[in-house]
Amino acid sequence: MIWRFVHRWLGLVAGTLALVLGITGTMLALDPLRNAVQAAPTESDLPLATLVERIKGTVPGAEEIRHLPSGIFVVYAFEDGQAQAVRVDPADGKILGDYQASLLPRWVKNLHRTFLMDDPGRITAAMVALAMLVLSVSGLLLLLRRMGGWRGLAGPVRGTLPQRLHVLSGRVIVLILALSSATALYMSASTFELITLSPDTEPEVSSQATGQPPLPPDQIELLRSLRAQDLERLNLPTPDDPQDTWRVVTAQGQGWADQYRGQTLAWEASTQAQRLYDWALLLHTGEGAWLWAVFLCLSAASIPLFWYTGLLMWWQARRSRPRLKGNSPLTQADSLIFVASEGGSTWGFAQALHDALKAMGRQVHTTSLENWRVPPAARHVYILAATYGEGQPPAHAQKALKRIASQPPTDAQVAVLGFGDRQFPDFCGFANALEHSLRERGWQPLMALERIHQQSPQEFARWGRALSDVLGQPVPLAYQPRLPRMASLTLLSRQDFPGAAGQPAVILRFALPDQPLARFAAGDLLGILPPGEQSVPRYYSLASGKQDGFVEICVRHTSGGVCSPYLHSLHIGDTTQAFIRPNPGFTLTGSRRPVVLIGAGTGVAPLAGFIRDNTRHRPMYLYYGTRDCKRDFYFGKELKDWQTQGHLRELHTTFSRMPDGGGYVQNAVQRDAQQIRTLLEKGALVRVCGSRPMAQAVKQELDTILMDMGKSLAWLKENGRYAEDLF
Ligand SMILES: Cc1cc2nc3c(=O)[nH]c(=O)nc-3n(C[C@H](O)[C@H](O)[C@H](O)COP(=O)(O)O)c2cc1C
Numbered sequence: 001m002i003w004r005f006v007h008r009w010l011g012l013v014a015g016t017l018a019l020v021l022g023i024t025g026t027m028l029a030l031d032p033l034r035n036a037v038q039a040a041p042t043e044s045d046l047p048l049a050t051l052v053e054r055i056k057g058t059v060p061g062a063e064e065i066r067h068l069p070s071g072i073f074v075v076y077a078f079e080d081g082q083a084q085a086v087r088v089d090p091a092d093g094k095i096l097g098d099y100q101a102s103l104l105p106r107w108v109k110n111l112h113r114t115f116l117m118d119d120p121g122r123i124t125a126a127m128v129a130l131a132m133l134v135l136s137v138s139g140l141l142l143l144l145r146r147m148g149g150w151r152g153l154a155g156p157v158r159g160t161l162p163q164r165l166h167v168l169s170g171r172v173i174v175l176i177l178a179l180s181s182a183t184a185l186y187m188s189a190s191t192f193e194l195i196t197l198s199p200d201t202e203p204e205v206s207s208q209a210t211g212q213p214p215l216p217p218d219q220i221e222l223l224r225s226l227r228a229q230d231l232e233r234l235n236l237p238t239p240d241d242p243q244d245t246w247r248v249v250t251a252q253g254q255g256w257a258d259q260y261r262g263q264t265l266a267w268e269a270s271t272q273a274q275r276l277y278d279w280a281l282l283l284h285t286g287e288g289a290w291l292w293a294v295f296l297c298l299s300a301a302s303i304p305l306f307w308y309t310g311l312l313m314w315w316q317a318r319r320s321r322p323r324l325k326g327n328s329p330l331t332q333a334d335s336l337i338f339v340a341s342e343g344g345s346t347w348g349f350a351q352a353l354h355d356a357l358k359a360m361g362r363q364v365h366t367t368s369l370e371n372w373r374v375p376p377a378a379r380h381v382y383i384l385a386a387t388y389g390e391g392q393p394p395a396h397a398q399k400a401l402k403r404i405a406s407q408p409p410t411d412a413q414v415a416v417l418g419f420g421d422r423q424f425p426d427f428c429g430f431a432n433a434l435e436h437s438l439r440e441r442g443w444q445p446l447m448a449l450e451r452i453h454q455q456s457p458q459e460f461a462r463w464g465r466a467l468s469d470v471l472g473q474p475v476p477l478a479y480q481p482r483l484p485r486m487a488s489l490t491l492l493s494r495q496d497f498p499g500a501a502g503q504p505a506v507i508l509r510f511a512l513p514d515q516p517l518a519r520f521a522a523g524d525l526l527g528i529l530p531p532g533e534q535s536v537p538r539y540y541s542l543a544s545g546k547q548d549g550f551v552e553i554c555v556r557h558t559s560g561g562v563c564s565p566y567l568h569s570l571h572i573g574d575t576t577q578a579f580i581r582p583n584p585g586f587t588l589t590g591s592r593r594p595v596v597l598i599g600a601g602t603g604v605a606p607l608a609g610f611i612r613d614n615t616r617h618r619p620m621y622l623y624y625g626t627r628d629c630k631r632d633f634y635f636g637k638e639l640k641d642w643q644t645q646g647h648l649r650e651l652h653t654t655f656s657r658m659p660d661g662g663g664y665v666q667n668a669v670q671r672d673a674q675q676i677r678t679l680l681e682k683g684a685l686v687r688v689c690g691s692r693p694m695a696q697a698v699k700q701e702l703d704t705i706l707m708d709m710g711k712s713l714a715w716l717k718e719n720g721r722y723a724e725d726l727f
Helices: 002-028 030-038 048-058 106-115 118-147 151-156 162-193 221-225 271-283 290-320 346-358 400-406 429-438 455-469 563-568 602-613 636-645 663-670 673-681 692-708 713-718
Strands: 062-067 074-081 082-088 095-098 233-234 245-250 253-258 262-271 335-340 362-366 378-386 413-420 450-453 487-497 507-510 525-528 538-541 549-556 573-583 595-600 620-626 651-657 685-690 724-725
Touching: 002 106, 002 118, 002 290, 030 290, 048 062, 048 074, 048 082, 048 221, 048 262, 082 450, 082 692, 106 118, 118 151, 162 271, 162 525, 221 245, 221 262, 221 400, 221 429, 245 595, 253 271, 253 400, 253 673, 335 346, 346 362, 346 378, 346 413, 346 455, 346 713, 378 429, 400 429, 413 429, 429 636, 450 455, 507 563, 507 602, 525 685, 538 602, 549 563, 549 602, 595 602, 595 663, 595 673, 602 620, 602 636, 602 685, 620 673, 636 651, 651 663, 663 673, 663 692, 685 692
Parallel strands: 335 362, 335 378, 378 413, 413 450, 595 620, 595 685, 620 651, 685 724
Antiparallel strands: 062 074, 062 233, 074 082, 082 095, 233 245, 245 253, 253 262, 487 507, 487 573, 507 549, 525 538, 525 573
C-alpha cells in the first residue's frame, strides 16, 4: 500500500522533471554510439612511450593527450597561436580529423545536469535522480506483487493498454533506470564533495634541469612501463618551463616523471572512490560501451512513455473509484461492503451494491478490504474481491487474509463475490481463498461464493437476483459500466443461416465508421447497446481486424434475448451503436509457431478472423464442430477458400446432428491426438472459443494429450500458449 502511494505521488510530482532528464538523456546517449564508430583500434600492448613518440611527430605542439572511454585518442595542441583538438590514429599518430566532443548543443548537457540553473539546478537534478531511484524500486515491488512474484514476472501481461505498456516497458527497463539513477546520485555526491575521489593535494614535484635537452619519450621510465591502452590523460611538459614534468593519469593511478632525467618522481594509486566513480560514469553515460549506450538510450526514451501511461493509469483508477454518498460510520452500519481492487473497476460494482442497499433502507459502510473489521451491529458483510498475479490479492489487500484471521467470527453473515478472468489459470483465486478462510473460521455464509468473469454486468445482475431471494426483498442493483465512446456502425451485408435446432444465426458485416473506432483485432469484442437497454452492453467476438476494413460478428438468435433478436432484425443500411472492448487474453502473438484453433458453433467467429488475417501463412489447424453442414456451417465457404489460399493448413470439421458427421469437436481432437501432440511439441499455441461445456470436453482431451508429454493444461496456460474465449 505504502509503495503504491509513494510510486503514484512521486511519479506525478517528480515525473515532469524526470521527463526532461529522459529526453535529454536519450539525446546524450547517442554520443557514445557516434564515438564508437569514430574510434580507431589500438594494439593491446603498444607502449605509451611509442604512442607519444608518434604523436609528437605528427602534432609537434601537442600539450595533452586524452584517451576517451570510446577508444578515441584526442590530442590538444597549441600551434600558431591557435588551440586545436584532433583525433589521431594510435597505429601511426596520423591525424584523423578535428575532434568535436558532441554534436549536440552544449545546453542539452547542461539541461540534463543542471536544468540550466547551476547549483540549484544541480541539486534539483540530484533530487529527481533520487525520486527516480525510489520510483524504480517501488515500481519493481509493485510489479512483483502484480505478477505474483519473480516467477510470474516474465508471464503475459494483461490489463488496459496503458497498464500493459507501463508494465511491459517497466519490467524490461526498471533495472537500467535504477542503475542510471544510482550512478547519477553517486556522481552528484562527488560534485558536492560529499565523496572525496582523490587527495586534494598533489605531490610537490619538479624536473631538475641537467643542462642537456629534455629526454625523448622512450627514455622516460613511466611512459615505457605503461600501455597506451590504459591511458586516460597525459600532460606533456611545457617546453619553456624547465621545472615542468610529465604527468600521466590511468585508471590505476597517476604519476609524474622528470623530463631531463626520465625517472618517476611520484605515483599515486587511484582510490576506491575514484574507481567507483569511473564505473558510475561508464554506466551512466555508456561512454566506451556502445551496446550499453543503446540500452541507456532506450531506457531514457521510455521515461516519457512511463510518465504518460502512469498518468493515464492514475486517471483511470481515479475515475473508476466512486464517491460514495452517505457512507454510514462503521460501528453503526448493518451492512458492510469490503472491496479489493487493483484497477478500480470493482469499486463500480461496490457502488451499485452500496446504493441499492441504501435504497432498501440499510445503513451501509463501504471501504477497502484491508480495513476489515466487523463490529457487532453488522448483520451482513459483502466482500467484492478482484484477483491478480497467480491468484493473488490486489496489492492493497495483501494482508487482508491475515487480518480476517485475527478477528473471531461475529453473528454477521458474509457473502464473497469474486471478480476475475477465466483466461487466468487461477480464476478468482483470491475470492476462493477468502471464502475458504472465512468458512474455516466459522463465519456464517449469506450466500455461496459467486465469480464474475470480465466484469460482466449480466453476471452481476444475476448475483443481485440471487441476493434478492436471500434477503427476501428486491435489491435494486443499477450497475452502470463506464462505457467507452460509441461509434455508429452501418450494416453492409448479412449472411443468414437457418441453424440446426430452430436457432438461426447471422454473420453481420458493418462498415468501418467515420468516427474513430479504437484499434481492434480478431478476437477482441464488439460491445453493442440494444435499443432500450442503454447501460448494459452485450459483447460479441470480432471475426475481423481493423485492417480488413470492416467489422464482422456472428450472432446466434437466442429466443427471449434482447440483443440477438435486435441484431437479427437489422437490414442492410441500418445502423447500430457499438464500441470496441479489447480482449488481450485472446490475441495471437505474431510468431511463426503453429496454431491449433478449436471452436464450435458461433465460437468459430474469432478463429475465422485469425485465419483471415493469416497472410503470412503461419501453420494453422482448425478443429470446428457444428451440427449440420447445410444449416449452421458458419464461414464454411470462406474457410475452404482460405485453405486454398494457404491461410489455413488443415480444416477438421464435425457435424454432430448428421449421420457419419464425426460427433463433436472434442471427438475430432481425440482422433487427432497424435498430430496435436506433435504440434504442441513444436511449441504450438492453442485457442479455444465456444460454449463452456464444449471447452470443458476439449480441455479434458488436451490434458490427456499433454499428460503423455509429462505436461498439463495449467502448464500450457502459464506459458501463455493456451487461451479461451467462452460464453
Ligand atoms: C495483471 C493482471 C492479472 C490478473 N490475474 C488474474 C488472475 O490470476 N485470476 C483472475 O481470475 N483474474 C485475474 N485478472 C483479472 C482481474 O481480476 C479482473 O479484470 C478484475 O475484474 C479487475 O478488477 P479491478 O479493476 O477492480 O482490479 C488479472 C488482471 C490483470 C490486469
